[in-house]
Amino acid sequence: MNLAEKTLGSYLGICLPFCKSSNKIGSSPSILGNHSYDLRIVLNLLYFLRFLLFLCFYLFLLLLITKLYHLYEMNTKEIKLQSEKNRKRLLEVAFSAQAAHLGGGLSSMNILTALYFNILCINPSNPKDPTRDRFVMSKGHCAESLYVTLESRGFFPREWTDSLGKFGSILAGHPTIDVPGIEVNTGSLGHGLSVGVGMALAAKMNQEKHKIFVLMGDGEQGEGSIYEAAMAANHYRLDNLIAIIDRNGLQISGPTEDVMSLNSIHQRWTALGWDVYEMNGDHIEEILSTYSKVNCSNKKPHLLIAHTTKGKGVSFMEHVAEWHHKIPSKEQYQLAIEEIDRRIKHIEEDLDENM
Ligand SMILES: Cc1ncc(C[n+]2csc(CCOP(=O)(O)OP(=O)(O)O)c2C)c(N)n1
Numbered sequence: 001m002n003l004a005e006k007t008l009g010s011y012l013g014i015c016l017p018f019c020k021s022s023n024k025i026g027s028s029p030s031i032l033g034n035h036s037y038d039l040r041i042v043l044n045l046l047y048f049l050r051f052l053l054f055l056c057f058y059l060f061l062l063l064l065i066t067k068l069y070h071l072y073e074m075n076t077k078e079i080k081l082q083s084e085k086n087r088k089r090l091l092e093v094a095f096s097a098q099a100a101h102l103g104g105g106l107s108s109m110n111i112l113t114a115l116y117f118n119i120l121c122i123n124p125s126n127p128k129d130p131t132r133d134r135f136v137m138s139k140g141h142c143a144e145s146l147y148v149t150l151e152s153r154g155f156f157p158r159e160w161t162d163s164l165g166k167f168g169s170i171l172a173g174h175p176t177i178d179v180p181g182i183e184v185n186t187g188s189l190g191h192g193l194s195v196g197v198g199m200a201l202a203a204k205m206n207q208e209k210h211k212i213f214v215l216m217g218d219g220e221q222g223e224g225s226i227y228e229a230a231m232a233a234n235h236y237r238l239d240n241l242i243a244i245i246d247r248n249g250l251q252i253s254g255p256t257e258d259v260m261s262l263n264s265i266h267q268r269w270t271a272l273g274w275d276v277y278e279m280n281g282d283h284i285e286e287i288l289s290t291y292s293k294v295n296c297s298n299k300k301p302h303l304l305i306a307h308t309t310k311g312k313g314v315s316f317m318e319h320v321a322e323w324h325h326k327i328p329s330k331e332q333y334q335l336a337i338e339e340i341d342r343r344i345k346h347i348e349e350d351l352d353e354n355m
């Protein structure tokens with residue numbers, strides 16, 4: 001055996017753990033006989049080719065994973081962009097109607113966009129599809145944020161949202177079932193979860209696979225009926241029910257802890273038998289990754305506590321209680337739009353670069 005064969009043999013021995021006889025190449029002439037060097041070289045070449053083939057396969061896998069991750073990232077950025085566009089639209093319709101709940105609408109915008117553009121299984125061209133996931137906007141005072149989300153997802157035309165606050169508009173100040181995509185009339189706080197429990201129980205009884213999502217406010221947590229619903233959800237093991245609390249720390253008149261302290265929402269709901277998660281609701285990535293951990297067959301209802309910022313996305317509205325229901329002046333409105341436009345431009349440029 002010459003040096004070249006030895007080197008190639010040991011090289012293949014190291015690089016080809018999957019080649020059963022690679023460690024014997026070049027060191028055991030008995031396998032092939034003494035005068036079969038040519039055959040051995042052919043065999044070595046074949047092993048080498050096999051090595052190349054595996055290498056290509058691994059490289060291809062790596063490429064595929066990178067591509068999928070890139071697609072995931074793009075998807076997240078596109079949802080972020082949509083959320084910013086919806087924030088802008090919310091301000092437009094609020095300013096034109098001279099009415100809206102901006103603070104809580106802005107804090108829940110990322111949650112709504114993540115739900116409607118990624119999580120919910122829905123069909124805007126067939127809003128009553130029996131297999132659809134159900135969404136209940138229990139914090140119904142933030143109707144305008146739901147309307148702009150439904151508009152952007154194609155449930156109804158832009159003109160409907162433009163008519164908000166005008167005589168004869170189909171869109172009322174609180175959600176009603178007259179509007180395609182809206183499942184329940186809400187606005188009186190504390191009722192959404194009870195309705196959601198009923199929907200989840202009905203789905204279980206009918207052996208239907210859809211899920212029920214309920215979005216509540218943190219101030220809303222002062223409503224006692226929520227805890228009756230929470231107990232029933234645990235009793236009936238409604239693992240098809242996902243409740244979300246927009247934990248923005250403020251309610252109508254000030255901090256939730258001053259108005260009616262909540263202490264640990266996490267411990268409270270865990271004690272009620274729920275499967276509880278906490279996430280940064282201002283981050284689309286975290287909303288999506290937290291939701292991906294939810295196991296909808298663990299016999300427990302799920303609660304996602306979304307830590308958010310009331311007034312998120314408009315600096316002068318953030319963490320300020322009065323923006324719960326206040327409408328900006330013309331100057332404030334322009335400032336807010338400029339701020340959101342800057343972010344939209346930034347995300348769009350980022351998306352263009354990565355195309
Ligand atoms: C039963 C009931 N009581 C009072 C109100 C008046 N109200 C409207 S919004 C609101 C505060 C809600 O605060 P929160 O749940 O924290 O909502 P967000 O901060 O997300 O806007 C109150 C008390 C109501 N809509 N329903």
Ligand SMILES: [Mg+2]
Binds near residue numbers: 217219246250
């Ligand atoms: Mg709140």
